[in-house]
Structure formats: C-alpha cells, structure tokens
Amino acid sequence: MGYSGSTMEKQTSSPGPMLPASSPLPSRRQSRARRFIFGGFALIAASYLAASHFDAFPDTTPLWQPDHQERFKAGCVQPDPIFPSKDEELDKLQDFIATEAFRNASIARLSGAVQVKSESFDDLGAIGEDPRWDVFYDFQSYLKTAFPLIHEKLLVETVNSHGLLYTWKGTDESLKPSLLMAHQDTVPVPPETISAWTYPPCGAYDGRYIWGRGASDCKNLLIAELEAIELLLEANFQPKRTVLLSFGFDEECSGKQGAQQLSTFIHQRYGDDGLAVIVDEGSGYQEAWGSRFFLPGTAEKGYTDIFITVRMPGGHSSVPPPHTSIGVLSELITTIEANQGYPTRLDDENPYYSQLQCGAAYSPDFPKKLKKLLAHRKSSSSAHKCKAKPDHLALEAAKQNPYTRYLMQTSQAVDVITGGIKINALPERVTVTVNHRINIGETTQVVRDRLTGLAGKIAHKYNLTLHAFDGKEEASSIILTETNDVLETAPVTPTDASVDGPYKVFAGTTRAVYSKDVIVSPGIMTGNTDTRYYWALTKHIFRFDPGYDPEDPSDGFENGIHTVNERVSVAGHINAVKWLTTWVRNMDEAKF
Ligand SMILES: *[C@@H]1O[C@H](CO)[C@@H](O)[C@H](O)[C@H]1NC(C)=O
Ligand SMILES: *[C@@H]1O[C@H](CO)[C@@H](O)[C@H](O)[C@H]1NC(C)=O
Secondary structure, three states: OOOOOOHHHHHHOOOOOOOOOOOOOOOHHHHHHHHHHHHOOHHHHHHHHHHHHHHHOOOOOOOOOOOHHHHHHHOOOOOOOOOOOOOHHHHHHHHHHOOHHHHHHHHHHHHHHHHOOOEOOOOOOOOOOOHHHHHHHHHHHHHHHHOHHHHHHOEEEEEOOOEEEEEEOOOOOOOOOEEEEEEOOEOOOOHHHHHHOOOOOEEEEOOOEEEEOOOOOOHHHHHHHHHHHHHHHHOOOOOOOOEEEEEEOOHHHOOOOOHHHHHHHHHHHHOOOOOOEEEEEEEOEEEEOOEEEEOOEEEEOEEEEEEEEEEOOOOEOOOOOOOOHHHHHHHHHHHHHHHHOOOEOOOOOOHHHHHHHHHHHHOOOOOHHHHHHHHHOOOOOOHHHOOOOOOHHHHHHHHHOOOHHHHOEOEEEEEEEEEOOOOOEOOOEEEEEEEEEEOOOOOHHHHHHHHHHHHHHHHHHOOOEEEEOOOOOOOOEEEEEEOOOOEOOOOOOOOOOOOOOHHHHHHHHHHHHHOOOOEEOOEEEOOOOHHHHOHHHOOOEEEEOOOOOOOOOOOOOOOOOOOOOOEEEHHHHHHHHHHHHHHHHHHHHOOO
C-alpha cells in the first residue's frame, strides 16, 4: 500500500474490537417523547402508541415499520457460494494446492521473491540514471525462473523498463479482460531497524510465517497471482476471457513510473471501460460484531496536502511585534484543529453504510442503538448531506472506536512545520503542511474552501494579505498552496449482489473458498493503491487481500507492513492461491 497507505490504514480499515457505545442510550420514554414532539403528525403519533404497546417486547422494532431485518438483508445480499463447473483436471489442481508439495514449493517461491530486494525511494532519479531502479531487472529475472510456463506461454511486455504486463489471451474476444494487479516494489528497511526484527527481513520461514520486507505488502499477492496462473497453465486451462496481470514498481512512492504508465498502455489497447474487473491489493478479513467479514475495498478516500505559509517582516528579537509569524500561524493551526475539522457524515454511497447494513442483518452483537438509527434512516435520504444537520447514524457509528470516525469523515493532520532560523531574528517565513483524506461524498474543494475561510479571518485580524491558491505571494501575507498529487475520492464500485456482475462473482467466490458463514461486504479504503490510475478502465475495482488464515490471530493487524516484523502466514498465502484460481475460473464462466 502506497504513500497514503500504511499500518495505520490497516487499522483504520479494520474497526477492530467493537467497544460498547460510550454514551448511554436515552431512555425509551425520552426518545419517544422527542419523536412525538418534533414529529407532530399522525404517523408519528401512531408510532408512539404502537411503540408503547411494545414495551413488553423490548427488542422488537415498532410495528409501523416493515420488517427492518428484511430491509437490512436486501441492503447486504449474500450470494450463494460460486464454484467453477466440474472439470476433472482443473479440480485436481484445487486438490494439489492443498498438498504439502505445493506448500513447500510455494514457501520457496515467496521466500525467494522476498530475498530479491526491490525497494523504492521517494528521491529516486530518472530510470536508467539512478542505479537504484536496477533491482527490478533482478526481480524480473527471478520471476522468469520461478514461473517458466507463464514466461513461455503468455505475452510478457515491459512498460517503462520495469512495469510488467502479462497477457493470457482468451478465445472469446467479446468478453472484456479481467485484470489482476500487484506491485513489485516495497518500502525500504532502514538499516538501524534490522536488529529489532524477530527474524532478519529477508524471507525466513519459521514453520508458519515468511518474514521479510514485502512478505505481506505485497509480494505475497504478486506471487499468489502468478502461482494461480502457472497452476492453471499446468492444468491446460484455456481461458475464454483474456486474463491480464499488471505489476507496477513504484507504488510506494506515487506510482507515476509504474502504474500510471501501465494504465496508459492498457488503455490504448482496451479503451474506456475496456476491462471487466480489476483485483488489486487492499483490505481483507475482519471480525466485527460477532461475525466474520470479508471487506473488499470498493471505494477510496481522496487525498490532498495543503501548505500554509505566513510571511511577516523580519527584524531583531529585542524589539518584536506582539505576534511573530510563528505566533500567527500557531493561532491558525489552533483554529483549524478546533471542533475536529470536518463533519462526520455517512454518504449513501459510502461502503461503510453497506457494512452497517450487513452487520444489522447478520451480526449477533450489532449494537441496538445503531440498528435503530439505521432502521429510521430513509434510504437515499439527502438530509444527512445538509451541512446544518448532524448525521446521527454516523456520529453513533463513530463511537465504536477511535478509527471508525475516519471511515466517514474528511481527516486533517498538521504533519510538518518549518520556520525560524535564529534565536535573535524574527522569523520571516513559516510553513505547515496539512494532510487530508477526503470523505466519500465530498471533494477536495471542501478543504480548500474551509482553509480559505479560516486563513482569511486570521489574515484580517493581523492585517495580512491572503493569497489562497492564486499562485501569488508577497511580504506580509498568508499563502495557501496545494500539492500536485491531489486525488479525488475514487468512483465507488457497484456492489449489488442481487444482480449478475463482478461483485456477485467476487462475493460468491469468497464464500466458496472460505465458507458460506462469512459475510462479504463492501469496504472502504482510507489509503490509496495503484488502482488510482486505472479508474477509466473499469467501474469494478476490488482492493482485496484474498489470503486469510483462520488460525492466525494477528491476521490483518500486526503483520508489520511498512515496519519491523513484516510477515505473512503461509496458510493464508495458500488460501490466496486457492481464491485466485477459483476467481479466474469463475470470471471465465461469467457472461458479462
Ligand atoms: C516439505 O518440506 C519439509 C521440510 O523441509 C520436508 O520435511 C517435507 O518432506 C517436504 N514435503 C514434500 C512433500 O516435499
Ligand atoms: C495594514 O497594512 C497596510 C499595508 O501593509 C498598511 O498600510 C496599514 O497601515 C496597515 N493597517 C494597520 C491597521 O496596521
């Protein structure tokens, strides 16, 4: 996961242990009285009476509503498990994946891939000039050795020297290709941290996990995808639908050399909406409300960094003005942080809304108060979009744990500050950078507008000129500028499993591989993956880590991505291969 992805994302995309709501429920009578007073029309009065009648049955929803449970289920359809049609040779392949021979070979392949270092850095120079890019030649030749059939039978193209595109041509040109993605690069291991690793970060296997940089972000996925394809080739599978694999090589530092160029290349060949579906790295498994969830990322928050600079006259510290530029900027920062910034709001398109419906429909420990708020929320209501009105459902949901809020809110973090040079000189220029992740249903304009307003007030108070995003600056001013890497929220993947489409196949595949007791629900990514460059190619993007190990308590949490002790469970990895072969076969049989 990229610059905006990190261990933090793993946590934010996984609400984790569900805490009880921190504020006590208002008493039934109180809340009913409130409804009565503000409602003021017959239906509400009727509900008041009906609800009184229900005091003997405290867990039942009011009579006047249709069966909420059915409505929640309709908002979270779980398709039956989907198995590929019978085929003797291919079914043997599924059995082979479960053998010790495959396990051993898979350990060797993944461990080998981790051993070939392929770090990317924020300050890399041009390809061909900066020798640090050359590691990707080594990684490519490793793949060639590890996957001989793929390199013999598939079309392998390189894009911008190190980007890899594999094409397995299908027999039916009318079917849009399905694409599997991953990235070859990893974040670096700072040398001073090596001693803190339980095993050195280079592919050690301890009987259960493979340890090392890239083991779970995301050489595991890249290798699992190639293993799945190699196995299918061994079993003489001939796809009807073209299968593509694309592997970028600078995902951890923006994806501009890798994914961006690959996507341009693929777009030239297949055009707008030219692909049926994309699977890339992302979120995976999560326990919540007493249920087991699989949560493919079907939306991504947006992203922008804003730089705020205050310029004021310099001079000697012995004759200072009442406020230096540092003081003025501090006041602005305090204002920005007051009232926690942006509203907590759950858009109807936000996958977390779907997850709440899934929880309400199927989870034994789903909080009653949340369920009630969900039941009373009008679907496709725009009330919550109205800025003046608090979104009670979102606010209640946010109480579950400190991270949940950011699934439904634009986040801001003042992360970098520079200014001041000398203790006897007034600072002439001081700058902060504020990082933002944009809520589903909002745009980066919300951030620019809010900061322009707040900075304007401070500028007025201190008689400074405001230059908000106009590219100008002058002495005695507050200047707002923005990073070049602005990213709006991703288009939301359609996720109605009651209609035939990629999501139904996705959910059916997952329930086939992992059991029909699991719930598949849309999930939201607070970080971004290489798919940010692929939006034009398909509406159907799943950011998903298909490898899950039911025996691994740390799964999805303490797997050390971007830090010490990165590791991956081999059992989980094998399951990823199983999922991927099933997915490719299921998509091959799909008619859309
Ligand atoms: C798998 O590897 C283990 C440990 O090296 C070895 O004992 C076992 O015989 C191997 N199994 C197969 C089927 O190769
Ligand atoms: C505000 O700044 C302008 C120009 O920088 C200056 O001419 C003016 O006197 C200032 N006003 C106050 C109240 O300090």
